[in-house]
Amino acid sequence: MDRNSRLGILLIAPLLLLMLVGFVLPIGATAFKAFANPEVSAALPRTTVALDRWTGEGMPDEAVFAAFVEDLQSPQDNRTFGALIRRMNFEQSGMRSRLSGARRAAPDLEAPYSVSLIELDPAWGTPDIWQLLRTHSNPYTATYMLRSMDLRIEPAGNIVAVDPNMAVFRELFVRTFVISIWVTVFAVLLGYPTAWYLSTLSGRAESFALLCVLVPFWISILVRSTAWFIILQREGPINAALLFAGLIDTPQAIIFTRSAVYIAMVHVLLPFLILPLLSVMKRIRPEYVRAAASLGARPWQQFLLVYLPMTMPGVAAGALMVLMLSVGFYITPVLVGGLQDQMVSYYIAYFTNTSINLGMAAALSLLLLLLTGLLVAVASRFMPGLSTGPRG
Amino acid sequence: MTADTAPLVVFDGVHKSYDGKVQVVKDLHLRIDEGEFLTLLGPSGSGKTTTLMMLAGFEEPSAGDIIFDGRRINNMPTYKRNFGMVFQNYALFPHMTVAENLAFPLRMHRFAKPEIAGRVKRALDMIRLDSVADRRPIQLSGGQQQRVALARALVFEPRMVLMDEPLGALDKQLRDHMQLEIRELHERLGLTVLYVTHDQSEAMTMSDRVAIFNDGLVQQIGPPDMVYDKPQNAFVARFMGENNVLSAVAGQVDGVSLRLRTPAGAELLAQAPDKLAAGVASQVLVRPEQVALGTGKDNCFSGVVADVIYHGNHLRVVVDVPQVGRITAHLAKSECHLCPSEGDGVQVNWPATAAVAFPADSETGA
Ligand SMILES: Nc1ncnc2c1ncn2[C@@H]1O[C@H](COP(=O)(O)OP(=O)(O)OP(=O)(O)O)[C@@H](O)[C@H]1O
Ligand SMILES: [Mg+2]
Numbered sequence: 238m239d240r241n242s243r244l245g246i247l248l249i250a251p252l253l254l255l256m257l258v259g260f261v262l263p264i265g266a267t268a269f270k271a272f273a274n275p276e277v278s279a280a281l282p283r284t285t286v287a288l289d290r291w292t293g294e295g296m297p298d299e300a301v302f303a304a305f306v307e308d309l310q311s312p313q314d315n316r317t318f319g320a321l322i323r324r325m326n327f328e329q330s331g332m333r334s335r336l337s338g339a340r341r342a343a344p345d346l347e348a349p350y351s352v353s354l355i356e357l358d359p360a361w362g363t364p365d366i367w368q369l370l371r372t373h374s375n376p377y378t379a380t381y382m383l384r385s386m387d388l389r390i391e392p393a394g395n396i397v398a399v400d401p402n403m404a405v406f407r408e409l410f411v412r413t414f415v416i417s418i419w420v421t422v423f424a425v426l427l428g429y430p431t432a433w434y435l436s437t438l439s440g441r442a443e444s445f446a447l448l449c450v451l452v453p454f455w456i457s458i459l460v461r462s463t464a465w466f467i468i469l470q471r472e473g474p475i476n477a478a479l480l481f482a483g484l485i486d487t488p489q490a491i492i493f494t495r496s497a498v499y500i501a502m503v504h505v506l507l508p509f510l511i512l513p514l515l516s517v518m519k520r521i522r523p524e525y526v527r528a529a530a531s532l533g534a535r536p537w538q539q540f541l542l543v544y545l546p547m548t549m550p551g552v553a554a555g556a557l558m559v560l561m562l563s564v565g566f567y568i569t570p571v572l573v574g575g576l577q578d579q580m581v582s583y584y585i586a587y588f589t590n591t592s593i594n595l596g597m598a599a600a601l602s603l604l605l606l607l608l609t610g611l612l613v614a615v616a617s618r619f620m621p622g623l624s625t626g627p628r629g
Numbered sequence: 630m631t632a633d634t635a636p637l638v639v640f641d642g643v644h645k646s647y648d649g650k651v652q653v654v655k656d657l658h659l660r661i662d663e664g665e666f667l668t669l670l671g672p673s674g675s676g677k678t679t680t681l682m683m684l685a686g687f688e689e690p691s692a693g694d695i696i697f698d699g700r701r702i703n704n705m706p707t708y709k710r711n712f713g714m715v716f717q718n719y720a721l722f723p724h725m726t727v728a729e730n731l732a733f734p735l736r737m738h739r740f741a742k743p744e745i746a747g748r749v750k751r752a753l754d755m756i757r758l759d760s761v762a763d764r765r766p767i768q769l770s771g772g773q774q775q776r777v778a779l780a781r782a783l784v785f786e787p788r789m790v791l792m793d794e795p796l797g798a799l800d801k802q803l804r805d806h807m808q809l810e811i812r813e814l815h816e817r818l819g820l821t822v823l824y825v826t827h828d829q830s831e832a833m834t835m836s837d838r839v840a841i842f843n844d845g846l847v848q849q850i851g852p853p854d855m856v857y858d859k860p861q862n863a864f865v866a867r868f869m870g871e872n873n874v875l876s877a878v879a880g881q882v883d884g885v886s887l888r889l890r891t892p893a894g895a896e897l898l899a900q901a902p903d904k905l906a907a908g909v910a911s912q913v914l915v916r917p918e919q920v921a922l923g924t925g926k927d928n929c930f931s932g933v934v935a936d937v938i939y940h941g942n943h944l945r946v947v948v949d950v951p952q953v954g955r956i957t958a959h960l961a962k963s964e965c966h967l968c969p970s971e972g973d974g975v976q977v978n979w980p981a982t983a984a985v986a987f988p989a990d991s992e993t994g995a
Contacts, residue, residue, distance in 0.1 A: 522718065522720070524716045524718060524720035525720050525722065527685070527687055527707070527714070527716070527720070528714060528716060528720035528722075529722075529733070530686070530687075530706070530707035530708050531685060531707055531708075531710075531712055531713065531714035531782075531791075532708075532713075532714075532733055532734035532737055532781065532782075532785070533708050533711070533734055533737030533738045533785065534708055534733075534737045535708055535737075536706075536708075538737065539708075542733075543722055546722075546724040547722070547723065547724060549724075
């Protein structure tokens with residue numbers, strides 16, 4: 238047994254390694270990034286130590302001011318300081334100019350710094366700014382995760398909602414899941430009859446129909462989304478046809494609307510529903526429906542009581558696949574949707590590429606992952622076929 | 630089986646073609662009486678299932694009528710026909726428990742709740758499976774699934790039960806047991822059964838009448854012993870049981886028997902159900918159990934034993950007869966002391982009444 242199990246482990250070792258490299262490590266790194274907060278302690282090491290000794294009540298003493306100015310005077314590379322500025326400005330706007338100003342003036346400041354620094358900028362005379370620095374001198378922070386839920390932590394430590402005009406993420410997550418659920422619903426409604434029809438074909442007709450389902454699979458999602466961009470645009474063939482038919486007088490805005498997102502996403506994701514469903518339907522022999530008929534079931538009863546329940550595992554597998562994929566969809570909404578139709582991935586890309594705030598990007602990813610997991614857990618409670626898998 | 634009452638089912642000149650070209654069932658005339666157990670027997674692809682499907686309402690006849698209880702039912706949907714069906718793979722609904730499967734036809738026929746519970750209980754008792762009522766079909770053995778499928782087809786008291794190779798997936802022992810069980814149910818409940826099989830021993834044990842199918846045509850229909858002992862054509866004779874097949878040319882009729890001559894010049898005596906004109910190339914069929922060792926009145930030839938095979942309850946002695954060909958004889962175990970060994974010279978004989986002659990080209994039955 239030992240030899241066999243060792244051999245077994247050896248055989249699946251590449252898989253385990255792949256899981257580790259491709260799955261556990263990236264998710265672990267993301268989770269870490271979502272909570273990591275190294276900027277303040279890296280750029281202001283002495284201040285960090287000094288702030289640690291401060292009670293946090295009232296104004297800090299001269300030792301803190303001295304440590305802070307010393308940190309600012311010490312030669313350090315611009316990257317570390319730049320990271321600090323970006324990080325603090327994200328927490329509280331205005332911190333950029335305040336910190337840069339203090340750094341520029343630091344070489345000329347004279348003791349006692351608790352006087353000269355406040356003369357330079359009265360903001361340094363308020364406890365809030367020091368509490369902010371103190372909070373973020375901790376190497377871990379919940380800021381990103383809280384912000385992903387439109388919450389923030391006050392310097393005093395209590396969690397409150399962010400300004401209404403800065404609250405975007407809750408709505409973003411709700412929108413992402415609403416779009417994904419509707420895409421899944423549409424895909425099921427369109428895909429079920431299609432898969433059923435395909436399952437009744439045989440021979441050449443079957444191969445041809447299957448090819449029609451598979452060909453879009455071989456074309457990249459980017460290309461297919463671009464095609465929808467062309468089709469749906471104001472001067473595109475759909476508007477032209479509607480104008481020609483006299484159904485509309487002026488070209489309608491289809492592109493950059495929610496409808497465009499639904500149309501393109503359902504089209505792109507439909508094969509993921511049809512294929513698992515088809516494989517389940519193919520395995521259901523006609524005897525089952527015939528047995529139901531011989532036992533007195535009318536056609537609608539044959540469908541609802543026998544065929545549908547027997548195909549449910551396929552529906553569940555396909556719908557789950559579509560749901561998971563649409564939750565993480567990026568390129569299609571970007572191409573055919575408006576700003577109000579963007580999903581979480583759009584903001585993850587934005588924080589990664591544009592505003593270089595990896596903490597936010599990681600926090601959004603982690604939250605998306607957790608919410609998707611939650612959704613699957615809830616769904617598998619209500620769709621029993623999901624856990625048992627398809628059966629013939 | 631009584632001629633004076635109207636039959637329950639009549640196939641009246643029914644044809645069926647799936648593609649408009651090949652006739653899978655040709656000019657079928659079949660009557661099934663109330664309470665009768667009729668088996669359709671035939672090789673693969675002979676149209677048995679197709680016939681059953683037309684009666685069940687899954688296929689429509691291309692021509693002809695199907696009459697049930699005096700009404701033409703060609704286009705009646707299956708759910709209105711009220712026939713219980715048992716399929717080869719049982720077709721138990723995998724998402725329902727055994728009890729739910731049994732309750733399904735009762736729900737469909739709008740039985741009252743307490744009535745459903747009572748009948749399901751009785752059905753489970755009947756198949757001695759009340760302990761598995763809450764299991765899924767997949768958790769049952771093949772034989773148990775078979776019994777549930779049977780009970781499900783009977784629980785709503787259909788006018789008739791159709792079974793398409795219901796025992797095909799069971800092992801030999803279980804199959805023998807289930808044959809008796811089905812036969813017993815048939816007798817106890819007075820069921821009308823149309824049964825499809827390609828296993829002839831199954832057909833022989835269970836049926837009141839057997840219809841032999843080949844190539845879409847009924848070759849012969851009658852009680853099992855009639856079909857076995859008095860085959861009407863070469864196909865039936867060859868399909869039912871083992872045969873020695875000898876080629877010969879028809880000669881003169883001699884009393885009740887026909888004289889035939891083998892190519893090697895030996896003379897054979899046989900029965901000819903169809904008239905055979907002199908000079909017609911023919912086949913003579915003799916069952917091995919009719920062949921005896923030793924001298925006899927008719928059809929007596931000497932040969933050399935080529936092989937002796939032990940076969941459980943009997944021995945098979947293969948004898949090379951130079952004038953006739955190779956003859957297989959069955960010897961009961963009790964006659965073992967008579968048994969020759971390989972290479973011995975022996976005499977074989979069989980009565981003229983036990984040999985049947987058919988034209989050599991009647992094989993296809995078409
Ligand atoms: N749905 C169908 N479409 C086209 N041809 C069919 C169909 N069902 C059966 N056939 C053809 O009809 C012929 C008779 O088939 P059928 O199933 O009735 O035979 P069977 O006697 O039941 O054979 P088996 O013992 O193998 O079950 C076969 O040649 C088969 O290929
Ligand atoms: Mg068949």
